[in-house]
Amino acid sequence: MSRCVVISDFNAENFAGYLSQEPALPAIEAHAAPFGQVAPLLLDAGHACWSPRPDVVIVWTQPQAVSEAFGRLLDGELVDLTRVIEDVDHYAAQLIGIAGRTGCVLVPGWVLPAHHSGVGLLELQHETGATNVLMRMNLRLAERLAGAAGIHLLNAQRWIEAAGPRATNPKLWYMAKVPFSPDVFQAAARDVRAALLGLSGQSRKLILLDLDETLWGGVLGDVGWEHLTLGGHDQAGEAFVDFQRALKALAARGVLLGVISKNDERVALDAIAKHPEMVLRQEDFAGWRINWNDKAQNVAELVEELNLGLQSVVFIDDHPVEQARVREALPEVLVPEWPSDPMGYRKALMSLRCFERASVSREDRERTRLYITERQRSELKSQVGSLEDWLKTLRVSVAFEPLSGSNLARATQLLNKTNQMNLSTRRMTESELFLWASHPQRTLWTVSVTDRFGSSGLTGLLSVERDGTTARIVDFVLSCRVMGRKVEEAMAAAAVAQAKAWSLRRVEARYQPTAKNMPCLEFWQRSGFAVNGDASVFEWQTQRAYPFPEALTVTSPTAAEAVMQDSGARGR
Amino acid sequence: MQAIFRAIDTVNQARPPAQRLRKAADAVLLGPESPLDSLGLVNLVVAVEEEMAEEFGVTVNLADERMRSQTNSPLRTVQALAGYIATVVNG
Numbered sequence: 148m149s150r151c152v153v154i155s156d157f158n159a160e161n162f163a164g165y166l167s168q169e170p171a172l173p174a175i176e177a178h179a180a181p182f183g184q185v186a187p188l189l190l191d192a193g194h195a196c197w198s199p200r201p202d203v204v205i206v207w208t209q210p211q212a213v214s215e216a217f218g219r220l221l222d223g224e225l226v227d228l229t230r231v232i233e234d235v236d237h238y239a240a241q242l243i244g245i246a247g248r249t250g251c252v253l254v255p256g257w258v259l260p261a262h263h264s265g266v267g268l269l270e271l272q273h274e275t276g277a278t279n280v281l282m283r284m285n286l287r288l289a290e291r292l293a294g295a296a297g298i299h300l301l302n303a304q305r306w307i308e309a310a311g312p313r314a315t316n317p318k319l320w321y322m323a324k325v326p327f328s329p330d331v332f333q334a335a336a337r338d339v340r341a342a343l344l345g346l347s348g349q350s351r352k353l354i355l356l357d358l359d360e361t362l363w364g365g366v367l368g369d370v371g372w373e374h375l376t377l378g379g380h381d382q383a384g385e386a387f388v389d390f391q392r393a394l395k396a397l398a399a400r401g402v403l404l405g406v407i408s409k410n411d412e413r414v415a416l417d418a419i420a421k422h423p424e425m426v427l428r429q430e431d432f433a434g435w436r437i438n439w440n441d442k443a444q445n446v447a448e449l450v451e452e453l454n455l456g457l458q459s460v461v462f463i464d465d466h467p468v469e470q471a472r473v474r475e476a477l478p479e480v481l482v483p484e485w486p487s488d489p490m491g492y493r494k495a496l497m498s499l500r501c502f503e504r505a506s507v508s509r510e511d512r513e514r515t516r517l518y519i520t521e522r523q524r525s526e527l528k529s530q531v532g533s534l535e536d537w538l539k540t541l542r543v544s545v546a547f548e549p550l551s552g553s554n555l556a557r558a559t560q561l562l563n564k565t566n567q568m569n570l571s572t573r574r575m576t577e578s579e580l581f582l583w584a585s586h587p588q589r590t591l592w593t594v595s596v597t598d599r600f601g602s603s604g605l606t607g608l609l610s611v612e613r614d615g616t617t618a619r620i621v622d623f624v625l626s627c628r629v630m631g632r633k634v635e636e637a638m639a640a641a642a643v644a645q646a647k648a649w650s651l652r653r654v655e656a657r658y659q660p661t662a663k664n665m666p667c668l669e670f671w672q673r674s675g676f677a678v679n680g681d682a683s684v685f686e687w688q689t690q691r692a693y694p695f696p697e698a699l700t701v702t703s704p705t706a707a708e709a710v711m712q713d714s715g716a717r718g719r
Numbered sequence: 720m721q722a723i724f725r726a727i728d729t730v731n732q733a734r735p736p737a738q739r740l741r742k743a744a745d746a747v748l749l750g751p752e753s754p755l756d757s758l759g760l761v762n763l764v765v766a767v768e769e770e771m772a773e774e775f776g777v778t779v780n781l782a783d784e785r786m787r788s789q790t791n792s793p794l795r796t797v798q799a800l801a802g803y804i805a806t807v808v809n810g
Contacts, residue, residue, distance in 0.1 A: 160758055164733030316765050318782050323761045329729055 149202040151177040156212035158324040165336040189241040202250040210257040239291030246297045250576040255303035261315040297578030306334035345503025348564030357464035358408040378424025390492040391426035401511025406435035433518035443476035454627040508557040510604035520600040538698035541598040550591045557605045566663035570623035588613040596629045618646030620656040633696035643693035658683040726766035744798040
């Protein structure tokens, strides 16, 4: 249950109610702080609303309440734009000031009050039109908050548009100081919920798609790829192309695509390769199961192959029977009701609101390629004898880098979504992680892995904390994409080397069991660390360096490399 | 009555289970026996007005302060509210 405080210049009780009562996950317990006291609440760290520490704070203001100058502009006065921008800067500074008091801050962007719109030609007039100035205010706020850890802007205009003419009701405002209708607050609550899922790494990561009547119109086996309904001067054909474009855009943000289809595999792959209007090609799919087997079984197999959990998956199929089959057999998979008309496909996809991300990292953009190269690695593995031989053939190198502003987003994402190779399974926001790692008694490295097929990106985290004469490994996190390539051993070596650099005698790894991190326990059991009494505590005496895996090299030119050299790692 | 029940559904969506208004003719809307606080009553009034406008194209003004303070206020119960609306609609 996330504890949420709503700070606003209007009565936000209704909004807090919708946030708390919506049955969808994640569960939120929302409270509206006394309204109309935005600046005092943001500036007063001792106010009761900050205790206990909220997990989420939503600061929702109206532009005229933040900028008195903008209020005068709404009243028809000519105002100095620099005054408005100063007000925005002041507000942004207040928001940045509260980031350390909560897990994350969500800030809806500003919209014009309903009764102030509709002045026609003057609305967008350069530097004087209310909408023109409001756009500048929103852009300035976004600029000022860019890079501020743990603060995220939400697009409130979307909620107003979704509610349509019922977005506002003057009676709600005049009688209760509620500026928006339930429809707006419900749309906002949905977005907040989606944002929190995304920030905690629980958004969906894989879309599995049917082919016939889903990615294209027509039955491939009957009509051949040349006669599929796809693109061209045809309303349904255009709609299928648009749907594929929307999927491709999601893939560019790190969502994986896969195919689950009852078809002949060779014929289907041929169609994907040859149809001139296909937007998605074979290289856009992380994997597929194209055969005549049960689709639920195919989904389960493909998800396992891709090392994901079923809770990460969305299954899209036009056929209600197939939808029902997967829904029943695999309840963790999200199986949306799908419109019968392809012209509704794109809208249906966009309304799912389960692919949220706070940021898009290089790894996100290249995720599909990473899975394809992983497939190539597996093929190579089957041709090469021993693990050591395979690793030498792969030419694996590891880079250790300290946590910084440039890798914080990806590091947090990895911390929050990694389940299997995760020693303590901590979940933290960006600001919490950065704050934690900034302590002088701690060090946190990100681990990036590269081999002959390319970079797997930032795929590991290692943090060590000084505790008396012991260096305690707190985070030992590795993506399943690079597990089993001796990167685990390289990380253990780094931890031991760090302990030695701190002149500590002992390194300890304390395994915190979860339902999913058994692979982590298995690693520590074979790591060479001694079991210390309790079967979940492993230790190493630092008078002996931990052997760095022979087949691996270290590439990063950072302080971490110096530490690594102590453990016998080969640099490059 | 159905329009009022739909309005109650809208209002209840933002309220914890223990504070939800019953969809029943004798459900009390005003006073200490009502689960609605002042904001809840405003929400209900606005929701009923919107339902009436949308469903029947009828403008009903339930937001008059006097309506809440009358001894025989039409906002006493769901039944009283339905009766008042019927009177207004039927002229």
